[in-house]
Amino acid sequence: MTRILVLYATDYGATRAMAEAVLEGAASVEGVVALLRSAEEVTAEDMISSDGIVFGSPVHMGSMDWRVKKAIDAVCSGLWMRDALVGKVGAVFVTGGGFGGAGGGVELTMLAMLANLAELGMLIVTLPKNAPGYQNGGLHWGPYMRTGDEAGNPAGVNPESLELARHHGANVARVAQRHAG
Amino acid sequence: MTRILVLYATDYGATRAMAEAVLEGAASVEGVVALLRSAEEVTAEDMISSDGIVFGSPVHMGSMDWRVKKAIDAVCSGLWMRDALVGKVGAVFVTGGGFGGAGGGVELTMLAMLANLAELGMLIVTLPKNAPGYQNGGLHWGPYMRTGDEAGNPAGVNPESLELARHHGANVARVAQRHAG
Amino acid sequence: MTRILVLYATDYGATRAMAEAVLEGAASVEGVVALLRSAEEVTAEDMISSDGIVFGSPVHMGSMDWRVKKAIDAVCSGLWMRDALVGKVGAVFVTGGGFGGAGGGVELTMLAMLANLAELGMLIVTLPKNAPGYQNGGLHWGPYMRTGDEAGNPAGVNPESLELARHHGANVARVAQRHAG
Amino acid sequence: MTRILVLYATDYGATRAMAEAVLEGAASVEGVVALLRSAEEVTAEDMISSDGIVFGSPVHMGSMDWRVKKAIDAVCSGLWMRDALVGKVGAVFVTGGGFGGAGGGVELTMLAMLANLAELGMLIVTLPKNAPGYQNGGLHWGPYMRTGDEAGNPAGVNPESLELARHHGANVARVAQRHAG
Numbered sequence: 006m007t008r009i010l011v012l013y014a015t016d017y018g019a020t021r022a023m024a025e026a027v028l029e030g031a032a033s034v035e036g037v038v039a040l041l042r043s044a045e046e047v048t049a050e051d052m053i054s055s056d057g058i059v060f061g062s063p064v065h066m067g068s069m070d071w072r073v074k075k076a077i078d079a080v081c082s083g084l085w086m087r088d089a090l091v092g093k094v095g096a097v098f099v100t101g102g103g104f105g106g107a108g109g110g111v112e113l114t115m116l117a118m119l120a121n122l123a124e125l126g127m128l129i130v131t132l133p134k135n136a137p138g139y140q141n142g143g144l145h146w147g148p149y150m151r152t153g154d155e156a157g158n159p160a161g162v163n164p165e166s167l168e169l170a171r172h173h174g175a176n177v178a179r180v181a182q183r184h185a186g
Numbered sequence: 187m188t189r190i191l192v193l194y195a196t197d198y199g200a201t202r203a204m205a206e207a208v209l210e211g212a213a214s215v216e217g218v219v220a221l222l223r224s225a226e227e228v229t230a231e232d233m234i235s236s237d238g239i240v241f242g243s244p245v246h247m248g249s250m251d252w253r254v255k256k257a258i259d260a261v262c263s264g265l266w267m268r269d270a271l272v273g274k275v276g277a278v279f280v281t282g283g284g285f286g287g288a289g290g291g292v293e294l295t296m297l298a299m300l301a302n303l304a305e306l307g308m309l310i311v312t313l314p315k316n317a318p319g320y321q322n323g324g325l326h327w328g329p330y331m332r333t334g335d336e337a338g339n340p341a342g343v344n345p346e347s348l349e350l351a352r353h354h355g356a357n358v359a360r361v362a363q364r365h366a367g
Numbered sequence: 368m369t370r371i372l373v374l375y376a377t378d379y380g381a382t383r384a385m386a387e388a389v390l391e392g393a394a395s396v397e398g399v400v401a402l403l404r405s406a407e408e409v410t411a412e413d414m415i416s417s418d419g420i421v422f423g424s425p426v427h428m429g430s431m432d433w434r435v436k437k438a439i440d441a442v443c444s445g446l447w448m449r450d451a452l453v454g455k456v457g458a459v460f461v462t463g464g465g466f467g468g469a470g471g472g473v474e475l476t477m478l479a480m481l482a483n484l485a486e487l488g489m490l491i492v493t494l495p496k497n498a499p500g501y502q503n504g505g506l507h508w509g510p511y512m513r514t515g516d517e518a519g520n521p522a523g524v525n526p527e528s529l530e531l532a533r534h535h536g537a538n539v540a541r542v543a544q545r546h547a548g
Numbered sequence: 549m550t551r552i553l554v555l556y557a558t559d560y561g562a563t564r565a566m567a568e569a570v571l572e573g574a575a576s577v578e579g580v581v582a583l584l585r586s587a588e589e590v591t592a593e594d595m596i597s598s599d600g601i602v603f604g605s606p607v608h609m610g611s612m613d614w615r616v617k618k619a620i621d622a623v624c625s626g627l628w629m630r631d632a633l634v635g636k637v638g639a640v641f642v643t644g645g646g647f648g649g650a651g652g653g654v655e656l657t658m659l660a661m662l663a664n665l666a667e668l669g670m671l672i673v674t675l676p677k678n679a680p681g682y683q684n685g686g687l688h689w690g691p692y693m694r695t696g697d698e699a700g701n702p703a704g705v706n707p708e709s710l711e712l713a714r715h716h717g718a719n720v721a722r723v724a725q726r727h728a729g
Contacts, residue, residue: 065444066439066444066447066486068430068479070440074431074436078427085428088676092676104315104320105322105325106323106324107330107332108325110325110326111289113475113479113482116294117475120689121429123688124429124677128671129671129674131670131671133635133668134285134667139285139286142288144290145663145666151287155321157321246620247624247628249612249617249620252621258609269497291663294656298660301507301508302611304493305609305653307493309492310493312488312489312490313488314454315450315486316488326482327482361490364545365546467686468684468685468686468692469651469654469685470651472687475655475659496647496648501647504649505650506653507610507653511650517683519683
């Protein structure tokens with residue numbers, strides 16, 4: 006059995022919706038069980054017992070939500086010391102408010118979460134441009150959902166980004182399966 | 187007299203259009219002269235004689251065009267050795283094809299050009315979110331023009347991004363003026 | 368009177384020592400008052416009343432300390448909404464444990480804090496390579512103090528990095544003074 | 549047979565020495581053949597016929613050498629259009645002159661090369677901190693060799709960084725083998 010952990014923080018539910026879509030995608034792969042944890046509740050044991058870990062966060066001021074960072078500082082630092090997650094598989098996704106038409110800092114936000122995965126010695130799953138939904142919410146580092154319109158008003162949940170997140174979750178699960186096998 | 191240099195590479199003309207808009211904005215400030223140079227023709231003397239320098243590039247594979255990088259390696263490296271541009275003012279802008287809805291690597295592209303400005307010891311002018319046109323092509327590191335639609339087809343030149351570029355050029359010129367004063 | 372705010376989080380005191388050195392450097396410039404605030408205690412009013420703001424953090428897992436991020440999410444997000452800090456001057460510094468000989472993530476850590484400053488529309492002061500102490504703890508984005516040896520053991524506080532931090536603080540103060548003038 | 553391609557540009561031979569070490573490490577894995585190509589000579593066919601690709605570059609002004617970027621623009625852009633490298637395995641390494649004690653831009657340099665690998669939809673192999681030689685030249689994104697001393701004078705080739713590069717090459721080969729299997 007291959008185990009995938011999806012870890013997130015959410016403000017108004019959009020990042021949780023993306024996390025659930027990643028989870029669904031992972032669980033759709035035969036032989037995979039997937040676990041959803043908020044940044045507040047995730048434990049070292051959740052990470053150690055997983056073959057693949059996906060981190061998700063809203064973008065705030067061009068970087069990840071402080072709750073995700075707190076989980077990294079509190080839980081991942083100790084696992085880094087012990088080389089406890091070396092060789093596992095990792096990936097990321099983000100959501101953002103949508104002001105400005107250039108992602109508003111999605112790339113550095115993803116990279117900061119990927120830096121944590123790299124510090125832990127994990128294999129990183131990127132997002133190929135031929136993934137379904139990429140045209141709407143794709144960045145090469147992972148899926149993105151824009152949750153606001155151009156003026157920054159709430160735009161609801163975008164089904165194409167959710168499809169992309171499901172695809173990403175399934176892909177992470179398949180890589181983890183092959184890699185752990 | 188305050189001097190602003192705008193340096194760019196272009197594929198199909200969009201980055202050149204953005205460069206011209208930055209130039210126009212800079213030249214609109216009283217007491218400022220602005221100079222346009224392609225990455226192929228720019229010289230060390232062009233940089234030394236300027237108070238502010240703006241770098242622009244298309245995004246290719248998530249980073250700057252190789253011609254802009256060649257100009258940096260060939261011209262800026264020597265100026266770095268001699269601390270020749272310390273204290274000048276700098277800024278950046280980019281254009282991108284538009285595939286995927288998350289900027290396609292604009293942020294790291296801008297940051298690589300900003301890294302060059304930082305190595306040279308320059309003051310960096312960022313892009314405030316209340317700048318006109320920000321909703322369409324704004325990123326906090328500088329103006330962006332998306333030149334393709336969601337499917338990656340050419341989308342022409344976007345007037346709102348040009349307005350934003352003009353605003354940025356004028357802002358860079360004003361900062362350079364005050365700073366050189 | 369030009370006002371400089373230095374904001375930090377610290378684990379064992381090294382980042383606080385760097386913060387105090389930046390503060391000292393800023394306060395050494397005539398006509399400047401400098402204020403030190405931990406990430407836990409800083410307020411929106413502290414930021415609004417300052418002409419220049421310097422953020423400092425330890426590097427944890429390749430990105431900033433969660434307490435600094437919490438201050439950004441809690442305090443800066445609201446100021447971004449209101450464009451309250453546009454045109455102010457900003458800078459950063461970091462400390463790191465020293466395992467691995469390549470900075471251990473100092474660059475992305477600095478860039479995440481700089482992203483916040485850029486979102487706020489601030490002018491960014493970089494670190495010229497001719498600054499005193501640069502050879503030991505210089506990165507173009509700001510001063511760095513390595514607090515551990517190659518094996519990751521505590522290495523104490525490095526006087527050259529403190530000198531560099533003082534220099535940076537003075538430079539930020541001078542830019543803020545000219546820019547606010 | 550699993551095929552690994554190592555692609556590099558070099559100034560004075562240090563990056564070539566690192567490339568050869570990565571190559572050696574890859575070739576030491578049973579069932580793996582490894583190919584060395586300079587950025588000037590590499591072809592699309594070299595990439596298509598490989599299971600894993602490792603990019604190496606000197607750091608110049610905080611980003612990759614223009615020759616590496618030219619290879620990416622000229623060769624990888626077309627492969628991206630055709631989704632020709634999706635699912636392959638990738639990694640990076642860099643060398644740097646050593647002025648300043650904080651890596652001088654190694655992280656963004658690695659990330660720009662990794663961005664290319666991510667755009668191509670490749671799996672990214674990071675560098676675990678328990679790799680031999682990590683203390684001297686390790687960064688979580690890949691191996692680094694510092695080629696200058698604190699004052700920026702040439703420091704020769706560092707055997708610990710070469711050991712780390714060999715380890716990384718072997719690790720990339722093993723992941724590619726399992727992943728292609």
